[in-house]
Amino acid sequence: MQKESNIYLDLKYENRNRVFNKIREAGSISSSALSYELQLSRPTIKQNVDELLGMGLIYESGTFGHTGGRRAKAFSILKKNRVAVGIDLTKNHITVIVIDLNGDLIYEKRVRLAFSQEDSYKRELGRLVEEAVKASDIENDAVMGVGIAVPGLITEDQKKVFYGEILKFTGMTAEELGKYIPYSCRLYNDADAGGYAEISQSEELTDAFYISLSNNIGGSILIDHKVYKGESPRSGEIGHMTVLPGGGECYCGQQGCFEVYCNATLLSGQYEGDLAMFFQQLDEGDEKCREIWKEYLHYLSIAVNNIRMLFDCKVILGGYVGAHLEKYMDELKRLAAERNTFEDNADYLRVCKVKKDALALGSALPFVHEFWKTL
Numbered sequence: 001m002q003k004e005s006n007i008y009l010d011l012k013y014e015n016r017n018r019v020f021n022k023i024r025e026a027g028s029i030s031s032s033a034l035s036y037e038l039q040l041s042r043p044t045i046k047q048n049v050d051e052l053l054g055m056g057l058i059y060e061s062g063t064f065g066h067t068g069g070r071r072a073k074a075f076s077i078l079k080k081n082r083v084a085v086g087i088d089l090t091k092n093h094i095t096v097i098v099i100d101l102n103g104d105l106i107y108e109k110r111v112r113l114a115f116s117q118e119d120s121y122k123r124e125l126g127r128l129v130e131e132a133v134k135a136s137d138i139e140n141d142a143v144m145g146v147g148i149a150v151p152g153l154i155t156e157d158q159k160k161v162f163y164g165e166i167l168k169f170t171g172m173t174a175e176e177l178g179k180y181i182p183y184s185c186r187l188y189n190d191a192d193a194g195g196y197a198e199i200s201q202s203e204e205l206t207d208a209f210y211i212s213l214s215n216n217i218g219g220s221i222l223i224d225h226k227v228y229k230g231e232s233p234r235s236g237e238i239g240h241m242t243v244l245p246g247g248g249e250c251y252c253g254q255q256g257c258f259e260v261y262c263n264a265t266l267l268s269g270q271y272e273g274d275l276a277m278f279f280q281q282l283d284e285g286d287e288k289c290r291e292i293w294k295e296y297l298h299y300l301s302i303a304v305n306n307i308r309m310l311f312d313c314k315v316i317l318g319g320y321v322g323a324h325l326e327k328y329m330d331e332l333k334r335l336a337a338e339r340n341t342f343e344d345n346a347d348y349l350r351v352c353k354v355k356k357d358a359l360a361l362g363s364a365l366p367f368v369h370e371f372w373k374t375l
């Protein structure tokens, strides 16, 4: 008997879940359209719609139909019923975003603040989150959780940094970092968060390799819309792939890492951290910028070709540099194709779609996606 009732409950929740997600995807939809699209009876639709109305997850957003006849009610999801907070934490900046139940951005703020393990830093982090929730005009209990993207490697339970050389914060826990954040916090590796945001916005792709070309380099292997973490879990750490044996010293202690030749500070460092200025000067034909850029593309082409050889999938270029790459893709593709054993083009290369806040977005989105699945 117990088993039967579980099957019944599973089906009941599955139907509710399908009804909710169909309303979400449609934006606005009537009961009869729901019944038709989901192939569920009208009474079943009514029961689930009533339940979702009772839970405050949907609302009557208008009517469909012609004047004269009886108008059909239109339903939409109440996007602010639940939200998720995403944080991108780097050496010098904190970005905080809030996304709604549809995954849409409703708040964004970036502040310049040098990372520190001091209590004052954690306090400020907590204040920024509370400010974000307040400004988003939502109830406290609507916050499903806070995802924090950091430049470090994260344990499988997402609670601890087990390698954090960049910020010198190995051993930092989600609990400690979120000491003043009144919601449950999870840690994410920054490149994995960026990759997840990107693949979530790419319906045409199921698998890809994402490269985050920011002040540090990260990579993320995406298989079937999920991040493949590896057994350690240290997958996709292409920043420490050797591109020049015996080359320049990397912060990791090795020599000739990809990180050494393609981190964004090599470019932005020419203009006191202003990456846009570098690209502007490059476009204006500055000789020194041309030289630096030529070398940058050379090493980038080595890395992307290696990835293509290894995974035979699309390679997406993101991060600070990725956001500026569109114009130079022909040049990069030509260089990468020259190295390729099997193909005479590098059309597998693509720039990121998510140009802004990708890391914060990728650490907030999992909360929303889990909600869609488990509602």
Ligand SMILES: [Zn+2]
Pocket (backbone or CB within 6 Å): 239, 240, 250, 251, 252, 253, 254, 257, 259
């Ligand atoms: Zn290294």
